[in-house]
Amino acid sequence: DAGVTQTPRHEVAEKGQTIILKCEPVSGHNDLFWYRQTKIQGLELLSYFRSKSLMEDGGAFKDRFKAEMLNSSFSTLKIQPTEPKDSAVYLCASSGQGNAEQFFGPGTRLTVL
Amino acid sequence: SQLAEENLWALSVHEGESVTVNCSYKTSITALQWYRQKSGEGPAQLILIRSNEREKRNGRLRATLDTSSQSSSLSITATRCEDTAVYFCATEPEEGADRLTFGKGTQLIIQP
Numbered sequence: 001d002a003g004v005t006q007t008p009r010h011e012v013a014e015k016g017q018t019i020i021l022k023c024e025p026v027s028g029h030n031d032l033f034w035y036r037q038t039k040i041q042g043l044e045l046l047s048y049f050r051s052k053s054l055m056e057d058g059g060a061f062k063d064r065f066k067a068e069m070l071n072s073s074f075s076t077l078k079i080q081p082t083e084p085k086d087s088a089v090y091l092c093a094s095s096g097q098g099n100a101e102q103f104f105g106p107g108t109r110l111t112v113l
Numbered sequence: 114s115q116l117a118e119e120n121l122w123a124l125s126v127h128e129g130e131s132v133t134v135n136c137s138y139k140t141s142i143t144a145l146q147w148y149r150q151k152s153g154e155g156p157a158q159l160i161l162i163r164s165n166e167r168e169k170r171n172g173r174l175r176a177t178l179d180t181s182s183q184s185s186s187l188s189i190t191a192t193r194c195e196d197t198a199v200y201f202c203a204t205e206p207e208e209g210a211d212r213l214t215f216g217k218g219t220q221l222i223i224q225p
Contacts, residue, residue, distance in 0.1 A: 004155070031212070042217030043156075043201070056210070091155050099205035099213055101146065104155025 002027070004105035006092050012111045018080040021108045024073055025094030033102065034067050034077050035091040043091070046077065050097070082112045123220040126192060133188045134219045136202030146213065147176055147187045148201040156201055156215075160187070164207075189221075197223045 005024040013019050025032050034046040047067035048056040058065070064083075069075040079086055089109050093102040126132045138145070144163045148156040160176040162169040162185065169176045175188045189196055199220050203213040 033212070043215045048212055056212075093155070098211045099143065101158045101161065102156075102203075102213060104150075104157065106153065106155055 004103050006105035006108050010109050013082045014113055016081045021077040021090050023075045023092030026103050029094035030097045031095045032075050033093040037089040084112045087112050125222040127224050131190045133186050134200045136185045138183050138204045141207040142204045143207050144205040145185050146203045150199045192223045194223050
């Protein structure tokens with residue numbers, strides 16, 4: 001079975017640009033998570049979907065970050081407009097349901113200049 | 114504030130030695146999971162230990178859970194260079210959010 005797929009693996013953007021990150025969860029998983037990872041803050045939850053419905057939308061990230069899940073096998077994370085402080089690794093994870101083990105993708109490393 | 118957190122930012126030991134990573138948490142839990150993240154990869158689960166278990170083993174890994182002190186440890190014996198990674202604990206809360214809460218992680222470096 002395929003694991004979680006994320007594209008692109010690396011993204012470089014100019015300040016003010018719009019970028020879209022993509023994620024394909026493990027087939028059959030109900031829950032999908034987007035995280036931002038930095039050395040200082042560790043893993044920060046950006047969004048959490050269950051059966052395509054948005055369950056949590058990280059408060060601090062609401063203004064410029066928007067995650068969508070148009071179908072059960074694909075999700076996007078849009079950052080608009082990007083700022084240099086958004087430079088981080090963005091991880092997507094999926095799980096069966098609730099507190100089950102989360103399966104992570106390899107992440108997208110975003111650099112904003 | 115973090116609901117789960119590892120107690121050290123970083124640890125370094127020599128190959129072959131044993132090492133322990135500690136985690137503390139702040140809420141009642143049904144289980145705790147340990148994850149490992151190697152460079153360039155996403156985290157992957159190592160061990161799941163339930164609240165009614167005190168110890169769980171997986172090869173060279175041993176996790177303990179003390180619900181009275183709300184703490185857990187992950188021990189690795191006979192460490193290898195490939196154990197170099199960031200180690201996270203993640204808690205399954207008894208109440209509230211129906212999802213895992215991750216700590217910030219401990220960077221473990223295994224020196225040759």
